[in-house]
Amino acid sequence: LMWLLGKLAPDFKTIADFRKDNGGGIKNVCKTFVEVCRRLNMFEKPVVAIDGSKFKASNNKGNNFTPSKVKFHIDRVEKNIERYLELLDEADKEQANVTKIKATKERLADFRSQLKKLYEIKEQVEAHPDKQISTTDPDSRLMKTQGFTRVVSYNVQSAVDTKHHLIVAHDVTNVPDRGQLASMTKLAQEALRKKDIRVLADKGYFSQPDIKDTIDLGAEPIMPKTDTSSSEKKGIFNRSLFKYDANKDIYLCPAGNELQNRMQVFEQGKYLDVYFNHIAGR
Template sequence: MTNHIKGECRIQATLFPEILDDFISEDNPVRIVDVFVNELDLQELGFERVQAKSTGRPGYHPATLLKLYIYGYLNRIQSSRRLETETNRNLELMWLLERLAPDFKTIADFRRDNGEGIKLACRHFVILCRELNMFSEGVVAIDGSKFKAVNSKTNNFTSKKANDLIARVEAKISKYLLELDEVDRKEVPDNRVRMVKDKLAWFKKRLGELQEMKRVVEAHPDKQVSLTDPDARLLKTRNMERQVCYNIQSAVDTKHHLIVCHDVTNTNDRGELARMTKLTQEILNRKDITSLADKGYYSRQDIKATLDLGAETLVPKTDTSGSERKGIFNRSKFKYDPTKDIYSCPAGEEMINRMRTVEDGLELDVYFNHNACKECKIRNQCTTSKREPRRMKRWIHEAEAEAMLERLANAPETPVIRKQTVEHPFGTIKMWMGATHFLTRRFKNVSTEMSLHVLAYNMKRMMAIMGVQALTKAIREG
């Protein structure tokens, strides 16, 4: 006889069956999922089959399948087959779905066919957070993170890769042709001759395939082709490795680390600042926001566009000048005087605004002093040209970018705040996903999948901030 706690007999019948609701505590997160979906107007959000047809076999209500997916992404179960398994053994899902158990095909089809509705449901939860004053400070950190796509590097082709493979195959063909030439001079077993001819035929066929692939790549606007997921691209990751992936852009609130908005792209960060800032303004319903970003977002046109939106932005500038490698003075050695509209060179001479030009869509003022530069004793440290003077080019809106950099210099804690804010959601979502890739392909489906990740992340954050019961009450009252 032991003093351990004993369980109940599995074959013992009970007079009064237990109620399923008794197994789900009031603080169970599954109740949030149930209340949130019940309060949504699924028809207005664009979900299909909200109104069932009067004829034909009955289908599942979209609310049932949306609850299933939100629960799955909250609990690191994203696969439709795994969700099907859980509906038959998971007590929380039995309660949430009222003991319904759709098959994996029905589950997968729902995610495929209701992408827009799922994205709007995700936005609806963000708006709920806004109404609960979660974004009162109006400061967001913007960043992008690379998420692996359903496409290996083997099935991704660039011009360089195609040329390298063609050169490798041509070398193999030359090797086997030389070996066939030696057959006449040496006694070679017949099986070896057949093997060489088979390999030669295979490599010739492969060469034709690669040459065709090269033509396809060169005709593509991005000069890159992915065979498994055509929308995925080969991009550099943080450790400078290359990976076929998507670049997920997000704007994260600095107060509670909630994701305000997100988007799926297949390009690098440059050029995304103004677009993400505008998207944030629309969702927060306010223009006076501050967006923080890293140096990968620095673009003078983008910063000007962001400021024109009425927002403030803080983005560090990178020094991309190649002057030091050439052994001449860096641009930073030339000081601009806004009152006189001149540059002072390291020799102390004044460089005057001589002309205006347009480069890469930017209007630039050009400053130089031909006479002073011609007689300068340190000319060889300033320019490599023997005839032309050193020129300084200044964007006509450079003062706005310089004012932004001055504000950034006066707020040295900004880079730390940005990193602590925006890296947290990405790290959490990637941990939930595990060492894997997106389960779906193409922009449309990957965007739907990311919306489910973001909705689950924000929901879990709000549970941590407010608690389950308080959040349940807020959703019902909202």
């Protein structure tokens, strides 16, 4: 294509307009391409990997509002209004010149106008199901990216064939990865026209209800279980690191010590085994 065009490169506006004016055609091309690959038997035993990519929206962070952010701005503006009211009182007492008083009143009017707009935004935020609004891109949301940076963006979901590295299905969302496994699996199944596919995903997709829905669709989901334990922060071993030996009825801790079954306690209507380290004082 570059050779046919003589390396003629369209500018960003041309690309943006083309995408905007031909959205339906672009989707049909993607759909037709997957269909051609399917007819060539490229997806006989499909394994797809699902992941999300954050695409920054046109809406910058300053034009995104959450309840805490609106409150912060309202408090800031109200403090400025109080300060300028005090300045007016001082100007009256000192009989300041008219120009100074006029400038102070104009600034005070600006702050009151800002406060009115902020209260209108507050009502919109409280009424929104997500408790969040973006004034430029209404559908975009504030999301965490790598390094825990929060960016106003979209989360583009992609299902990629692991053998040929082809995108077989995609969707644009404004929610995190968790909860997207079943819906993306269904799109991949429809594109490949196969139910019994294997689906790979990272721990960000781990959700027991979503995994069940995926299995009910006829697919086989594979992903690591997310670790929500705070043990590591406390400086102690996580429960998942302890291995149970059924023959000896003991647990092996990560340090290599044996935790033997010493007693049973009755809690919440059932008996629980209690294990202790065999080393005295531990």
